[in-house]
Amino acid sequence: xxxxxxxxxxxxxxxxxxxxxxxxxxxxxxxxxxxxxxxxxxxxxxxxxxxxxxxxxxxxxxxxxxxxxxxxxxxxxxxxxxxxxxxxxxxxxxxxxxxxxxxxxxxxxxxxxxxxxxxxxxxxxxxxxxxxxxxxxxxxxxxxxxxxxxxxxxxxxxxxxxxxxxxxxxxxxxxxxxxxxxxxxxxxxxxxxxxxxxxxxxxxxxxxxxxxxxxxxxxxxxxxxxxxxxxxxxxxxxxxxxxxxxxxxxxxxxxxxxxxxxxxxxxxxxxxxxxxxxxxxxxxxxxxxxxxxxxxxxxxxxxxxxxxxxxxxxxxxxxxxxxxxxxxxxxxxxxxxxxxxxxxxxxxxxxxxxxxxxxxxxxxxxxxxxxxxxxxxxxxxxxxxxxxxxxxxxxxxxxxxxxxxxxxxxxxxxxxxxxxxxxxxxxxxxxxxxxxxxxxxxxxxxxxxxxxxxxxxxxxxxxxxxxxxxxxxxxxxxxxxxxxxxxxxxxxxxxxxxxxxxxxxxxxxxxxxxxxxxxxxxxxxxxxxxxxxxxxxxxxxxxxxxxxxx
Amino acid sequence: xxxxxxxxxxxxxxxxxxxxxxxxxxxxxxxxxxxxxxxxxxxxxxxxxxxxxxxxxxxxxxxxxxxxxxxxxxxxxxxxxxxxxxxxxxxxxxxxxxxxxxxxxxxxxxxxxxxxxxxxxxxxxxxxxxxxxxxxxxxxxxxxxxxxxxxxxxxxxxxxxxxxxxxxxxxxxxxxxxxxxxxxxxxxxxxxxxxxxxxxxxxxxxxxxxxxxxxxxxxxxxxxxxxxxxxxxxxxxxxxxxxxxxxxxxxxxxxxxxxxxxxxxxxxxxxxxxxxxxxxxxxxxxxxxxxxxxxxxxxxxxxxxxxxxxxxxxxxxxxxxxxxxxxxxxxxxxxxxxxxxxxxxxxxxxxxxxxxxxxxxxxxx
Numbered sequence: 001x002x003x004x005x006x007x008x009x010x011x012x013x014x015x016x017x018x019x020x021x022x023x024x025x026x027x028x029x030x031x032x033x034x035x036x037x038x039x040x041x042x043x044x045x046x047x048x049x050x051x052x053x054x055x056x057x058x059x060x061x062x063x064x065x066x067x068x069x070x071x072x073x074x075x076x077x078x079x080x081x082x083x084x085x086x087x088x089x090x091x092x093x094x095x096x097x098x099x100x101x102x103x104x105x106x107x108x109x110x111x112x113x114x115x116x117x118x119x120x121x122x123x124x125x126x127x128x129x130x131x132x133x134x135x136x137x138x139x140x141x142x143x144x145x146x147x148x149x150x151x152x153x154x155x156x157x158x159x160x161x162x163x164x165x166x167x168x169x170x171x172x173x174x175x176x177x178x179x180x181x182x183x184x185x186x187x188x189x190x191x192x193x194x195x196x197x198x199x200x201x202x203x204x205x206x207x208x209x210x211x212x213x214x215x216x217x218x219x220x221x222x223x224x225x226x227x228x229x230x231x232x233x234x235x236x237x238x239x240x241x242x243x244x245x246x247x248x249x250x251x252x253x254x255x256x257x258x259x260x261x262x263x264x265x266x267x268x269x270x271x272x273x274x275x276x277x278x279x280x281x282x283x284x285x286x287x288x289x290x291x292x293x294x295x296x297x298x299x300x301x302x303x304x305x306x307x308x309x310x311x312x313x314x315x316x317x318x319x320x321x322x323x324x325x326x327x328x329x330x331x332x333x334x335x336x337x338x339x340x341x342x343x344x345x346x347x348x349x350x351x352x353x354x355x356x357x358x359x360x361x362x363x364x365x366x367x368x369x370x371x372x373x374x375x376x377x378x379x380x381x382x383x384x385x386x387x388x389x390x391x392x393x394x395x396x397x398x399x400x401x402x403x404x405x406x407x408x409x410x411x412x413x414x415x416x417x418x419x420x421x422x423x424x425x426x427x428x429x430x431x432x433x434x435x436x437x438x439x440x441x442x443x444x445x446x447x448x449x450x451x452x453x454x455x456x457x458x459x460x461x462x463x464x465x466x467x468x469x470x471x472x473x474x475x476x477x478x479x480x481x482x483x484x485x486x487x488x489x490x491x492x493x494x495x496x497x498x499x500x501x502x503x504x505x506x507x508x509x510x511x512x513x514x515x516x517x518x519x520x521x522x523x524x525x526x527x528x529x530x531x532x533x534x535x536x537x538x539x540x541x542x543x544x545x546x547x548x549x550x
Numbered sequence: 551x552x553x554x555x556x557x558x559x560x561x562x563x564x565x566x567x568x569x570x571x572x573x574x575x576x577x578x579x580x581x582x583x584x585x586x587x588x589x590x591x592x593x594x595x596x597x598x599x600x601x602x603x604x605x606x607x608x609x610x611x612x613x614x615x616x617x618x619x620x621x622x623x624x625x626x627x628x629x630x631x632x633x634x635x636x637x638x639x640x641x642x643x644x645x646x647x648x649x650x651x652x653x654x655x656x657x658x659x660x661x662x663x664x665x666x667x668x669x670x671x672x673x674x675x676x677x678x679x680x681x682x683x684x685x686x687x688x689x690x691x692x693x694x695x696x697x698x699x700x701x702x703x704x705x706x707x708x709x710x711x712x713x714x715x716x717x718x719x720x721x722x723x724x725x726x727x728x729x730x731x732x733x734x735x736x737x738x739x740x741x742x743x744x745x746x747x748x749x750x751x752x753x754x755x756x757x758x759x760x761x762x763x764x765x766x767x768x769x770x771x772x773x774x775x776x777x778x779x780x781x782x783x784x785x786x787x788x789x790x791x792x793x794x795x796x797x798x799x800x801x802x803x804x805x806x807x808x809x810x811x812x813x814x815x816x817x818x819x820x821x822x823x824x825x826x827x828x829x830x831x832x833x834x835x836x837x838x839x840x841x842x843x844x845x846x847x848x849x850x851x852x853x854x855x856x857x858x859x860x861x862x863x864x865x866x867x868x869x870x871x872x873x874x875x876x877x878x879x880x881x882x883x884x885x886x887x888x889x890x891x892x893x894x895x896x897x898x899x900x901x902x903x904x905x906x907x908x909x910x911x912x913x914x915x
Contacts, residue, residue: 454647457634458614459664460664474650
């Protein structure tokens with residue numbers, strides 16, 4: 001590498017590094033610094049507060065319980081679908097990842113409609129058995145873990161399924177050839193080889209559950225977790241305490257990350273087999289029927305939240321009180337969304353903010369991934385850390401950092417007034433989705449032969465032409481996939497929004513919450529359906545981009 | 551086998567020269583004071599084991615790297631710091647570096663596109679270039695649908711269509727299977743000569759170099775050990791390292807007497823005619839003689855004035871059999887023989903044919 005190339009690297013890298021330091025590192029340092037604004041005062045306050053103790057413990061308990069609950073659902077389902085053939089398998093496979101398509105808040109309210117105190121299933125069982133009270137209450141740790149298991153098992157399922165697909169069938173055959181029983185093979189060969197997939201997905205669930213906000217916020221009742229405590233402290237104006245809580249939440253996440261890395265430290269092998277075992281059909285007729293019935297129940301359980309949201313979206317607001325199912329149906333909810341400016345506003349807000357954030361993600365993450373993959377220079381490691389950092393910081397912590405930093409105009413300290421403006425939410429979405437987009441683009445670029453860039457230059461192509469004709473086409477699958485994921489996450493974003501929104505730029509998720517609070521279930525559900533349709537639309541657009549590729 | 555450089559006077563292109571090129575990576579000196587020149591229409595092979603600095607040298611010639619010392623000139627003009635996109639060289643990469651998302655003809659036309667050639671013209675030229683490498687009508691095909699040999703031809707067409715001022719090839723044959731490889735050697739040599747510009751190619755395979763190149767620069771640890779025709783390197787190696795790397799043969803201690811040298815093995819002394827390297831002193835202390843398999847003969851049993859030994863290994867090589875014979879004093883030689891009747895462990899005697907035998911100074915092996 002020549003000195004002029006080194007200089008070019010820095011010229012390209014510096015704006016990206018500066019942006020990420022300014023938007024990601026600076027706010028979080030501001031939070032940590034803020035927590036010490038009166039010495040150890042806020043920290044003493046935190047340690048002395050029973051509510052905060054409870055919040056910390058509960059957050060960690062929920063995170064760990066969610067990991068186990070997701071593993072308990074995801075692993076068996078992956079094995080069942082990956083290794084066995086039975087009637088209904090295709091249908092089950094098709095809906096198995098459906099929960100991931102529900103924006104977080106929508107999943108939560110769907111559960112409310114189904115299993116809440118006045119939910120359809122709850123009421124139906126109450127009626128059926130003539131109970132005086134609801135058979136259960138959807139609150140507390142159990143309810144939160146229940147919702148988490150539904151939305152987060154998908155990570156486990158996808159990781160373990162992929163692991164099973166790559167699993168070299170000859171390993172299993174070798175083990176049985178050496179005389180190992182089915183149980184021994186599972187215990188000594190299959191499970192150890194799947195551990196990386198299990199560990200990777202468990203970490204994802206842990207990080208998501210630890211920072212989870214929607215479920216505790218809606219179902220928590222009196223329950224405290226760190227993410228909701230942060231918002232409470234902020235609303236009460238106790239910013240110092242909010243800084244301490246944010247720091248503790250972020251540190252817990254980093255500690256969890258480090259713990260997982262440490263547990264996974266010994267792994268040195270990768271699964272790179274020719275392909276998985278062919279699926280076996282279940283021989284016993286009875287087991288086959290039982291499996292199919294089980295599969296049918298799981299399919300219904302998976303689809304029910306979606307169906308419920310659609311059903312309620314047609315319910316007349318205020319009509320559904322004590323009945324099992326909403327009694328009156330109407331198109332009114334949808335008509336009002338499209339005709340009343342105030343109700344239409346959140347939709348344009350969410351779409352435009354998601355598009356802005358995603359566009360910024362695509363540009364910044366492309367440059368970062370390009371530098372990380374193709375350029376050897378001193379700033380490379382720093383860039384890698386910067387783009388991955390937001391992943392380790394819970395969304396509430398990111399949002400609070402932004403709230404604490406960009407609440408004033410002070411160019412000397414790099415502060416710009418963004419809180420209360422339109423731009424604060426796109427910035428928050430941009431930060432949250434940076435790791436996702438960057439890693440998608442990175443993996444596309446890693447598949448590209450590095451000498452293609454040299455070849456283009458050698459043929460006389462300018463830097464711009466090399467980018468346009470060689471590098472960007474190579475990055476395109478990652479740009480499309482990463483852009484889709486980022487746009488989907490941004491359009492339904494709730495956790496950072498709830499900390500930072502204003503009435504003027506309120507996104508769909510905040511409007512859903514407001515309608516729910518006003519007991520306008522129909523309108524809330526109509527927004528949710530619209531959100532699902534938006535996600536669907538974006539998926540179709542992304543797919544058409546991908547097809548044009550070939 | 552030497553082909554005289556066929557300079558084409560109508561072509562505006564000068565010699566490509568590297569002068570005193572040095573390139574360090576930290577403490578490691580990858581290329582150390584390397585100089586050579588490639589004339590228009592000449593084919594020079596940079597030969598060396600991996601880590602010898604040949605790829606770094608090629609990248610410096612192409613402009614992908616800038617040397618710490620020395621300069622690169624083309625037709626006398628210093629181009630050391632001219633970036634690759636402005637050098638106008640054609641380069642064929644080891645794995646071809648064909649753009650996977652473009653068709654064959656768009657790959658070939660890419661360099662013309664960069665030069666602002668109109669769409670119609672560049673496609674016409676691209677198709678002509680494809681035809682010249684024997685790929686008529688393949689323009690619309692996808693890169694993934696090509697065989698290794700076809701990809702290599704596309705890479706060559708892409709490098710040729712821009713009418714390069716020099717051609718650089720990085721291990722152009724290493725990805726081909728052996729049969730195809732031999733066929734491609736002749737094609738490559740013919741096509742490169744036809745272009746009439748300096749052509750520099752890197753290979754670790756001396757057979758490729760012998761078959762294609764007009765001259766060879768042998769590199770080791772960043773130094774040029776010798777630069778000359780394949781015959782020079784084989785028949786008059788500059789030193790022991792070159793003799794050991796190029797061709798097969800035993801290198802045995804000898805006493806240099808000027809026009810001849812004495813070799814004593816197992817008490818049997820023979821005085822043999824020698825060929826001396828250029829610039830060698832009149833007498834080399836610590837001299838070694840290079841004995842190629844085809845400069846020795848072997849007979850069964852004990853011969854008069856012959857070195858005695860024992861067959862340790864035999865290898866049938868078409869018309870001849872190559873015997874590996876262990877002589878006394880720990881010397882092992884290879885002998886090419888038309889007689890196929892000797893077996894392992896047979897006692898044999900080995901004598902030198904008429905020579906002359908290359909003599910080199912000892913040094914590191």
